[in-house]
Amino acid sequence: MTSTETLDGARDAAGTARPDDLAAALFTPEARRDPYPFYARMRREDPVHRSAQGIWYLTRYADVEAALSDLRLSNDRDRMTRAYSALGGDLKALSRLTERLGRVMTNTDPPDHARLRKLANRAFTARRVEALRDGVQRIVDRLIDEAVAAGPTMDLIEAVASPLPMSVVCELFGIPDEDRPQVKSWFRRFGRLSEDIDKSEAAIDQYEEYLSGLIRQRRREPGDDLISALVATQTQDDRLTDSELLSTCFVLITAGDETTTHLIGNGVLALLRHPDQLARLRADPGLIRGAVEELARYDTVTQAIVRVVAEDLEIGGRTLREGELVYLFLGATNRDPERFEDPDRLALSRPGNRHLSFGHGPHFCLGGPLAKLQAEVAVGTLVRRLPELRLADGAALDWRDNPLQRRLTALPLAY
Numbered sequence: 001m002t003s004t005e006t007l008d009g010a011r012d013a014a015g016t017a018r019p020d021d022l023a024a025a026l027f028t029p030e031a032r033r034d035p036y037p038f039y040a041r042m043r044r045e046d047p048v049h050r051s052a053q054g055i056w057y058l059t060r061y062a063d064v065e066a067a068l069s070d071l072r073l074s075n076d077r078d079r080m081t082r083a084y085s086a087l088g089g090d091l092k093a094l095s096r097l098t099e100r101l102g103r104v105m106t107n108t109d110p111p112d113h114a115r116l117r118k119l120a121n122r123a124f125t126a127r128r129v130e131a132l133r134d135g136v137q138r139i140v141d142r143l144i145d146e147a148v149a150a151g152p153t154m155d156l157i158e159a160v161a162s163p164l165p166m167s168v169v170c171e172l173f174g175i176p177d178e179d180r181p182q183v184k185s186w187f188r189r190f191g192r193l194s195e196d197i198d199k200s201e202a203a204i205d206q207y208e209e210y211l212s213g214l215i216r217q218r219r220r221e222p223g224d225d226l227i228s229a230l231v232a233t234q235t236q237d238d239r240l241t242d243s244e245l246l247s248t249c250f251v252l253i254t255a256g257d258e259t260t261t262h263l264i265g266n267g268v269l270a271l272l273r274h275p276d277q278l279a280r281l282r283a284d285p286g287l288i289r290g291a292v293e294e295l296a297r298y299d300t301v302t303q304a305i306v307r308v309v310a311e312d313l314e315i316g317g318r319t320l321r322e323g324e325l326v327y328l329f330l331g332a333t334n335r336d337p338e339r340f341e342d343p344d345r346l347a348l349s350r351p352g353n354r355h356l357s358f359g360h361g362p363h364f365c366l367g368g369p370l371a372k373l374q375a376e377v378a379v380g381t382l383v384r385r386l387p388e389l390r391l392a393d394g395a396a397l398d399w400r401d402n403p404l405q406r407r408l409t410a411l412p413l414a415y
Contacts, residue, residue: 023051026403033399035303035406036344039332048316053087055325056318059332061339061356063315067328069361073307083308083325120248120366122233124226129369132168136377139167144385148415153392156411157265160382164374165260169253172370174225175214183207187257211249226252252367259301260371262407264378267295269411271383272391274346281348281383288380291348292372295379297355298346303331304404305359330356331406386415 022042025031031038042049042059049057058064067073074080140160147159154160166187170180189203214227222228230245271278281287307326312319320326334355335343358368365371382389392412400407 021052022046022049023053023055023057026057031403032401035331035403036335039329039335043332043336048318050318055087055327056315056320057327057329058315059329059336060316061333061336064328064330064333064356065360067307067315067326068356068359068363070313072309072311072313073326074310075307075363076310079308079310079323080306083323086323087325117362117366120230120233120252122229124229124252124366126369128172128226128229129373132172132370133373133377135171136164136168136374137381139164139171140378140381144381148386153412153414156268156382156413157261157408158410160378161261161264161411164264164378165257165371168370168374169257172226173214173249173253174218174223174227179210183210186210208246208250212246215245215249258405258407259365259367260374262301262405263292263296263371263375265408265411266299266301266406267292267375267379268382268389268413269397269408270295270298270346271379272389277346277348278383281380282387285380285384287348288376289372290350290353292375292379293353293355294346294348294350295375296357296372297334297340297350297353299406300331300334300355300357301406302357302404303406304329327404330359389413389415 022038022045025038025041026035039059042057047058047060048063049059051057058067143160143163147154150159163184166184167180169175170183175183186203186207189200215231218225218228218231222231227249230249271281277291281291304327307328309320309322309324309326312321314320333339334357337343339354340350358365358371390413392414395412397411398409400409
């Protein structure tokens with residue numbers, strides 16, 4: 001949420017870009033519909049590109065993979081704020097939200113990041129994620145049942161892809177059934193931070209108060225949920241402070257919501273546009289795990305992430321100076337022909353599929369396995385249960401107006 005709102009603000013401040021600026025082309029309606037030809041041009045002509053506003057754009061796989069592990073490129077919230085200030089952008093949403101969240105994994109550098117990440121890893125284990133599979137299956141089946149009962153068409157985003165991750169997170173954190181409608185309402189408000197900062201902050205206030213109460217209750221009566229596991233990490237050495245515990249819970253709950261939703265939406269659309277691959281998956285449901293990896297590569301939800309240069313460095317023969325912003329285009333790297341054979345082709349059995357959709361290095365997405373698990377269950381179940389699944393007649397597809405996130409506004413389907 002932080003990076004999305006911030007980068008939108010930077011885009012607005014950068015509205016005077018020259019027409020011949022490669023970076024400016026990424027903010028056109030044509031690129032919103034299909035950014036991948038624009039990435040290909042940037043990789044060919046200027047893969048380490050400095051925009052008219054002085055922001056660096058990296059589009060080659062090798063450069064971005066290395067950058068994601070380079071500690072000279074910072075994710076620290078204070079550096080980020082100073083960098084955006086230098087551009088003259090509107091920082092109200094960024095400043096107020098980051099102050100509210102405190103210093104958490106997603107806006108810190110080592111050594112703080114390593115300490116917070118290690119403690120979260122103890123609670124957010126692969127075993128805990130896999131244990132959710134049956135519960136995810138029940139939720140997906142219920143959502144599909146409700147959609148089919150409502151009529152011969154559905155908006156996949158509204159009916160399945162959006163409610164699924166919030167329901168799963170509520171299960172993971174042990175949020176009581178009676179509280180879930182209110183929690184979901186708060187989350188919808190968080191997502192509108194740039195539209196109404198005051199109301200969004202009021203929702204954050206209410207949610208933090210609620211979450212603090214859950215943490216106190218889990219201290220008294222631990223359960224088999226993620227909050228209890230995080231509370232248990234508060235050992236004498238290397239413990240989470242109360243503020244860090246609250247912020248960590250907040251970030252873990254929010255982080256995978258939109259990513260999971262649009263991994264499912266983008267993935268189903270890609271399959272419908274490639275009937276040969278959809279037929280393969282129907283014939284062999286065991287392909288689903290590799291299929292989700294390929295769907296994540298083919299149409300990446302998080303198209304770009306941002307870093308700040310903390311120390312001068314050279315990339316591709318260009319010198320990046322301290323304090324400059326760097327956009328790492330994951331969507332471009334995942335179509336780089338130097339890394340992937342025939343990268344514009346959807347191939348569910350693609351070998352060696354080391355895409356960067358969930359990042360790389362110290363900030364590799366902690367919630368990536370949970371997002372992929374949900375996509376495996378949701379996409380696999382839709383393909384199995386709805387053999388006539390197709391785009392609804394006259395379906396008009398539109399993408400949200402943010403070139404750094406690849407998100408459909410709706411996906412109308414018939415079955």
